[in-house]
Amino acid sequence: MAFEQGKLARMAPRMTESSKPVYQQVADWLRQMINAGELPPGAQLPTEKELSERFDAARATVRQGLTVLVNEGLIRPSRPRGYFVRGHELMYYRPQAEWRPHPTSPEMDRWMEEQTTLGREPSQKITVEIIKAPVRVATRLELGDDDLVVARRRVRFLDGEPFNLNDSFYPLELVQGSEIVNPADVARGTNQALTDLGYEQVRAIDEIESRMSLPDEVTRLELPIAAPVLVHRVTGFTADDRPVRHTLNVLIGSKHVVLFERQKNMGK
């Protein structure tokens, strides 16, 4: 019953901040090791057993501490091998790029170069549905609750890994019979297709929010657990201010940076 080793081990990390709950001490200790680089991305953490001995705590307690770090996105459990430090390779995501094929000032390039020019393998899965407009879509497309929209859903992959969800909605009456309803790649882009139909978009509103991923997003993005996601919504308007497209982008928060560039005295 008595556990001499345990008492000694307890001295080390636990005394320093004796007021805090033990599970937080565990989390703090590991977090600091990770931030200091002592546990680099990919490194394996001490096992639950080792931690419970080192902190002289029950396994459930160190587990509670590990859960904190998992929820923070710092570590990833890989059963039954152990916990590993997550690496975060950031992708830059530029909503403005859809209208500016070759934009970017030299400043931006410096930050992007490292990540963007890695020669990745993109692919996507497309499905198309005709559905009643969900509330948030109907609002933005200025439709009634019973109006139909074409929902063009894409899961985009990079090197085989799910990268984001990209669902676009179009009022059915505008695109019926066009290639947009066809669940295949539109080579020249759906925006060009809309233009060809007489609905060129000249203005867009971008909305960006952040929340935890929903259960079905966890599935589609093949996430190990719920993680923060960036939700990016675009509503495209024609010259006469008619909304003709709404796109819902769900990006894995830890993997993306959304980038905008703006200039003073541009509009009006």
Add this chain to the structure above:
Amino acid sequence: MAFEQGKLARMAPRMTESSKPVYQQVADWLRQMINAGELPPGAQLPTEKELSERFDAARATVRQGLTVLVNEGLIRPSRPRGYFVRGHELMYYRPQAEWRPHPTSPEMDRWMEEQTTLGREPSQKITVEIIKAPVRVATRLELGDDDLVVARRRVRFLDGEPFNLNDSFYPLELVQGSEIVNPADVARGTNQALTDLGYEQVRAIDEIESRMSLPDEVTRLELPIAAPVLVHRVTGFTADDRPVRHTLNVLIGSKHVVLFERQKNMGK
């Protein structure tokens, strides 16, 4: 020991999806009640005891399920009163607004003015430091690791509640001796102050990412627990492409929507 009531109660929610772990069933059941509006914002959830009886599970198990919802930001524990459904009043946050002309009183800066218009009680705490530029700041301001910057840190409150963190960094040599180094409100705005110093910003790059809040952000924002935050960085450039300001905004994810508007074929 035997608990007849428990057996009966178990029938109801637990049988339906017997394959899933119980803690997930608890989370799913409550989540659905919340989404369906049966538990509206502000409503109190069943207590842990009630849930453990209803699902015929140990308290630790239903607690695990409740933790999921807390991490998703759906509910908020209020000890010792119980768990409550979180309401989400969204604020629109418009980075582009900082360059619109100042219409009204010069007494308030732009943010405070906007909020007052909306009938809120804004306030802020400002502190100013002179520090070595943190890596992410130094990179964007094109400074060396040892160069000094003025860090102007603000915590903004709305109706007494912390709302976001807003830290701006300026190369020391540009602003030394100016009012920017003074930890008081700059009535006409720090951007105007920079302009007056000969460094008008005509271009900006916005970066937006999402992650879980760090421990010190949890403290400063007085969050009950770690929650997803939106991190918004702005780098401001002069006409000759010199970066003169970097701002780091930390927004509580569940409370903000970042809004951009863009126009086709406007610039260049």
Add this chain to the structure above:
DNA sequence: TCGTATGGATTGACTAGACAATGGCCTTTG
């Protein structure tokens, strides 16, 4: 040599308790 069992280590899920901490409510007291 090439699969094919078989263990072992590790995390996942869960139980049945204990005690501490806290905020609200009610009672008592001045």
Add this chain to the structure above:
DNA sequence: CAAAGGCCATTGTCTAGTCAATCCATACGA
């Protein structure tokens, strides 16, 4: 009537286990 104190329901922290599921490596067999 108002302030002070104590009760109590509820969550926070933690223990000490059990059994299940999974991946990896090792040993075994054809």
